Amino acid sequence: MSSTWNNNITFSVFGESHGPAIGVCIDNVPPGETLDMDKLMQFMARRAPKKDKTSTQRREKDMPQIMSGFFNGKTTGTPLCALIQNTDQHSQDYSNLSKLARPGHADYTGALRYRGFNDQRGGGHFSGRLTAPLCFAGAVAGQILEKRGIYIGAHISEIHKIKDDSFDPIRTSRDDIISLSEKEFPTISDAKGRRMVADIEKARMNQDSVGGVIECIAINVPAGIGSPIFDGLENSIAQLIFGIPAVKGLEFGAGFNSAKMLGSENNDEFYVNENGHVVTRTNFHGGILGGISSGMPITLRVAFKPTPSISRPQQTVDYSAMKNETLVIKGRHDPCVVPRAVPCVEAAVNIAVLNHMLQYPNF
C-alpha cells in the first residue's frame, strides 16, 4: 500500500498539497497516554516553513485537528485521526507544471503510476507537505516514549560540504537532545550552523539549492527491542525514512565508514559497567545488532539531495506531448529542505521505536 505502514502500529498518511486537507490515521496507539498539545504543536512547528530566508515563503498554520482516538486529554486506544486543513495554496503558481516534468520530482513517474489521474498541483500526494502528518504521528510517538525515558533527537550534520560536529555515540544526554530541539537551526556547533545558513542563503541568491545530512540519536531504548531479518529496527526505520521525500541514503552506526574498517577496529567490545549493565566501549554498531537494540544509543545518518525545485531555467520534457521544453519553476520553495526535515527524521525514528516497544511485555 503506497501510503500505509503496517506493523504493530499501522498508520496511513493521506492528502494532496492543494486538496482540502492532509492527515494521518494511526491504529494501535496504546490507550491512556496523555498528549501535551502545546508540545505537539512545537514539534510540528519545527517542520513548518521558517520565518527566515532558509525556507519557502509559504505560510501554513499546520494546525492538526484531532478527529478521533483522543478523549479527556488521553489517547483512547482506538484509531487516532488528525486532519490538517490546507489553507494557503497558490494553485495558479503551478499552472504551467501540468505537463512539464520538473527534474528531480515525481511529476513524470507519478503521472505514469497513476495514469495521469493524480492531483499534480504542488506535487500532490508526493509533496513534502505530506511530512506534516508524519510529524504529527511522530510527535505522538515521541511523547509516549519520553514518558518511558526514551529521547530521540537529530541535528543538521552536513549542508553542502560544511560539516557539523557529531553526536557523542556513547554519552549524548537528554539535555543535549532537548537543547537541539529548541534551536532555530539545529546544529551542535552554532558556528558551523551559521556557516551553513550563509551557504543556504548563497544558494538561494544563485537560484540554486543545497542538500545535506541529518544525524539522529535515540537514547535509553532498552536492549532487546526489534527482531531479526525483515522486522528489525533498521528495517523499520529504513522503511519510514525512505518515506521522506529527497532522502537518498541511510546509514546506522559507523555506516559506510565501517566498510573501510578492520574487524578489530569496528567490533564494539562488551563490558559490564559500574551499574551492572552490559554496554560497549565504542558504538560503531549504532545500538543495533541483528535488528535488535543493544541498549547503546541508536545512531543513524540520513542523506538528503538538494531541493529539486530551483528557479533557474531547466531542460525537460512535456510528457503529454513527448517533446523537449524549457521549464522555469515559479512558486515558493526551500533552497534546502534539511532544516525542516530534522523533525521528520525524528518522527520516523520515534514511530519505529514505539512500534517495536509495543511488542514487549514490559512496555
Place this chain on the structure above:
Amino acid sequence: MSSTWNNNITFSVFGESHGPAIGVCIDNVPPGETLDMDKLMQFMARRAPKKDKTSTQRREKDMPQIMSGFFNGKTTGTPLCALIQNTDQHSQDYSNLSKLARPGHADYTGALRYRGFNDQRGGGHFSGRLTAPLCFAGAVAGQILEKRGIYIGAHISEIHKIKDDSFDPIRTSRDDIISLSEKEFPTISDAKGRRMVADIEKARMNQDSVGGVIECIAINVPAGIGSPIFDGLENSIAQLIFGIPAVKGLEFGAGFNSAKMLGSENNDEFYVNENGHVVTRTNFHGGILGGISSGMPITLRVAFKPTPSISRPQQTVDYSAMKNETLVIKGRHDPCVVPRAVPCVEAAVNIAVLNHMLQYPNF
C-alpha cells in the same frame, strides 16, 4: 513478523545455522514460470563458501529441495517452498559461545529478545547462512524478471579502502551484468579485484577481517513501478537489504554524495531520446523518483561492516553470569563477507522489483 516479508509477494525465511534445515516459503509467485534449475544453482553457488582463502572453510552443498509450488518444470502459483538441509555443522566448535557475547554479533541482543531460548549455535536464526533461502527466492525472482528483459547485477565496489570502478549509471548493459555474475571475484576492474583479494588475505593472516561496499544496478525496469511514501522501490529494497547480516548503510543514485551537491548539479534533466523515450542525461536520482521507477537504471550501494568473527582474543561479557571475560572465537569464518554477499544484494533487489512489477496490469 521477524522473518516474513509481506507485500505483493510474501516470503518467510526460516531455520537456524545448526538445525536440521533452513528454507523459504514464497507466496504469490506468478504461475507458469519456467525455472532453470542449473542456473538457479549457479546463482546460489555464488553465495556458497568459496574454495579459495577469501571465505570460510565450511563446505555445504546448499542444494535447495523444492517441496511445493513447482510442477512439470513450472511454477504453479501456489506457495513455493524450498528446503536446504544443514549437513556440515561442527557444533562443538561453538560450545564456548553459549554465554559469551561475540562482539558485533547478535548473541546478546538475540538472547534478550528470545529470553535465552533461541538456538545460538553458529548464530542460529541470525546466521549469515539464512541468506541462502533469500538467494533462492532472489534467483527465482531474477529468472522471472530476465524473461521480461530486466537484468539485475552487482559487483564489489569497495573492500577496506580499495575501490573498484563504478557501474556506468546510464549505459550498463545486460552483457556487463552477465559477465560480472560469472566472475569468481566480481569486480569491474580485475586489477583492483586482485588488490582486494590480497587485502582480504592479509586480514585473514592477521586474524582480522575487512568490510566493503557492494554496488548494484537494475536495467530495463519499466518506468512507473512502485508507489509513493512507504511502499516505494527504495522502501522495499531497504527493508530487504537491511535483512542481510552486516549491512550498515544503503544509498540510491548519488546517495550521500548528493548531500554535497547543488540542485543545479544534482537535478537530472529529462529529454526525449532518439527512440522517443523520456530519459535523463545524468542519473544521480538512481532510477527512482517519488518511490517510482523512472525507466533509468536503478543504482544502489550497500555498506557491509567487517566480519565480526575474528580469531583474535576479544574482551566481552558472559551475559549469563554478568561478568567480563576474554573470548577466543574458534570455528571457520569468512575474513570478508562481501564477496559472498554480492548475490544476496542482487536477490533482495530482484525480489523488490518483481514485487512491484506484479502490481501492474502489463506484467
Place this chain on the structure above:
Amino acid sequence: MSSTWNNNITFSVFGESHGPAIGVCIDNVPPGETLDMDKLMQFMARRAPKKDKTSTQRREKDMPQIMSGFFNGKTTGTPLCALIQNTDQHSQDYSNLSKLARPGHADYTGALRYRGFNDQRGGGHFSGRLTAPLCFAGAVAGQILEKRGIYIGAHISEIHKIKDDSFDPIRTSRDDIISLSEKEFPTISDAKGRRMVADIEKARMNQDSVGGVIECIAINVPAGIGSPIFDGLENSIAQLIFGIPAVKGLEFGAGFNSAKMLGSENNDEFYVNENGHVVTRTNFHGGILGGISSGMPITLRVAFKPTPSISRPQQTVDYSAMKNETLVIKGRHDPCVVPRAVPCVEAAVNIAVLNHMLQYPNF
C-alpha cells in the same frame, strides 16, 4: 489492527459516535474512476436513520466530505479519505452509561480492552455509526464494479420469525438488484415486508427489539477471482462482514442447510451453456469453490441479533464498582438494525469483490 483491513485494498475506519467526526481512509483505489456523488449519497442514505418508526429518531446528514484522492471528478489512485462530521449528538442521554454495562453491547469488553480510556459515549468506536464510513468505501467500490457489469444487492430475508422470498441463485438480474435498492424496506415480497414492518413496530411498542437475516447476491463476478485457504472470497467477505456490529452468523450458498444434504444433492453439476460458458445447474456452492469465484452468482446470508439497546429495565453490573445494578437505557435506538444494515452488507461484499478483482490482469 483493530480498525484497518489490509489486503489488495487497505482501508481504515476511524472515529467515535460522539467525537468530532468519523471517517475512512482507503488506500489502493484504482486511479481514473469517476464517482457519481448523488448515487453515492443515495447509497449512504439507505444506511442513515429512516424517517419512519422502524429506526432511531436520531437524524444525521451523514454527508461525507472527501479530503483526498479525488480530483476533477475522478479517483486519483492515492489514498481516498472521507470525513463525516458528527452533528447531532445528544451526549447527555448517555450520561448514566458510564459505568453500567449495557447487556449485548461492548461497554464492558471495550473498557477492559482499552483499560477504561476509550470514549464510551454512544458506544464510541463500537457504535453502529462506524458503518457509515464502511458504506462510503462500499459505495465507491460498488460504482467501480458496476462499470465492469458487476452488481451486488441485498434484501431483508428474515425479521424475527417472518421470512421473505429468496434470491433466485441462478437468474437474479441487474434489474432485480436495482429495484431492491430503491425500496424503502427492501424485501422481495412487499407483502412479507409489510408483515415485517408491523412486527418491528410491535417490538418497539413493547420496548423490545428484533433480529433478522440479510441475504446478499453478487452477479457477473468473473470466474477465477480469489485464492485458496486464507485469502479466498469467503475469508475476505467474512472478515469484513463480522466487522458490522450485531452480526452473529454468515453462510454461503446452501450454508447450514448443506450440512443436512447428501453429496448427490448438494454437488452442483457443471455444463457448458448455450453461450459456451461453464456454468452449474444448481448453485448450492454460492458461486465460490476453493475460495475462488466460479462465475455463478455469489450468495450469502448474514444473521443479526436483535438490537441490544432496549428501553426495558435490565439487570447488569456497574463494572467500576463491581456491583449489580438495574439499567434503564434512554436515548433513541433502532428496534431493529436489519433494514439499515442492508447497504452495510452490500458494502462489505463490494469491497471484498473489488479487492480480489484488483489482483487480476484483466481488471
Place this chain on the structure above:
Amino acid sequence: MSSTWNNNITFSVFGESHGPAIGVCIDNVPPGETLDMDKLMQFMARRAPKKDKTSTQRREKDMPQIMSGFFNGKTTGTPLCALIQNTDQHSQDYSNLSKLARPGHADYTGALRYRGFNDQRGGGHFSGRLTAPLCFAGAVAGQILEKRGIYIGAHISEIHKIKDDSFDPIRTSRDDIISLSEKEFPTISDAKGRRMVADIEKARMNQDSVGGVIECIAINVPAGIGSPIFDGLENSIAQLIFGIPAVKGLEFGAGFNSAKMLGSENNDEFYVNENGHVVTRTNFHGGILGGISSGMPITLRVAFKPTPSISRPQQTVDYSAMKNETLVIKGRHDPCVVPRAVPCVEAAVNIAVLNHMLQYPNF
C-alpha cells in the same frame, strides 16, 4: 496472500496433495514454550484418516518433522517450520481428472486462477490434506494456551439430519473437553454418535456422502481479548475457519437463531458472581462482544457441506475442451469429512485465540 495468515502470528501453509511434502511456517510463536510431541501427534492423529469405514482408506503417517524454531524441547521464538512428507500417493487414480471438473471441487476455479499451471493431482494445494499443517500449528497453539488454563474443544453437532446434544454454553468444563478429544467419534451423546456413524456408512454404501456441523467451545479465555471492527475474535476465527475446505457457514453464540429472537430474550444480563467476577446469566453472545472476549465461553458452530467426491457418475465439463462429459471419480474418499474436521476447527480457534492473547501485557 493465498496461503498466509498475517496477524500477531503469521503462518504460511504450503504444499500439494501429491507433491514431495506439505508443511507450515509459523512466525512469532512465543519463545520458551515446551511442546509435548506425543500430545501433538495425538492431536494430528485425530485429523488423520480413521481405521474404520467412516473415512478414506488412504493411510498416511502425517508425521511432522520440525525443521526450525524448536530447540532443547522448547520453542525458540524464531520461525517454527514443520514438514510432513507425502508418502502414500496413488497418483494414477487421479489420471482422468486432469480436464474434468469434479463438481463441488476447485478443479475448474483453481485452473482459471492459476491459468492451468497448478498441480491438480488430488486437489493439489486445494486438498483437504492441507489441513494437516493447520492442525500442526493449532496443536502448538493449543499446548501454549492450555498452560494458561485455556481449553478449546469441539464435537460433531450434526451429521446429515441427526443432531448431537449441545455444549453447555456456561458450564462446559476442561474435563468435558478432554473427554471429547479422546473419543474415536467425538459426540457428546454416544447414542447419537452411533446413529451418525450408521448414517455415514449408509451414505458410503450408496456411493454418496453427507455433511454436518461442528460445535466448538473455548473456556477460560480472559475477558478483554480481541479488538473492534476488523480485528475482532470473530473476524480472526472466521478468516481461519473459512480456510478449511468444505466450510459453508459459521455462527457464534446463538448465531442464526438470534435472528429469530427478541432483544429481551437474546440480551445476556451481566451480574457479579460469587467469585467477584463479571459474568452473564445466559450466553447467547457466545463469549464475544464488539470483537472482544467477555470472559464467558466462546462458542461457535461450523457448517460443512457433504464431501463433493462421490463415486456415482456425475455430469460435468471437460474445461479444456469445453464440452459436457460424464465423470466417475475413483480413488479413496471420506463419505463425510466432518469427523476428521473436528481438530481442524479446534486448530483454527486455537490459533486465533493465541494470536489475540499475544497482544496483551499479561500473557
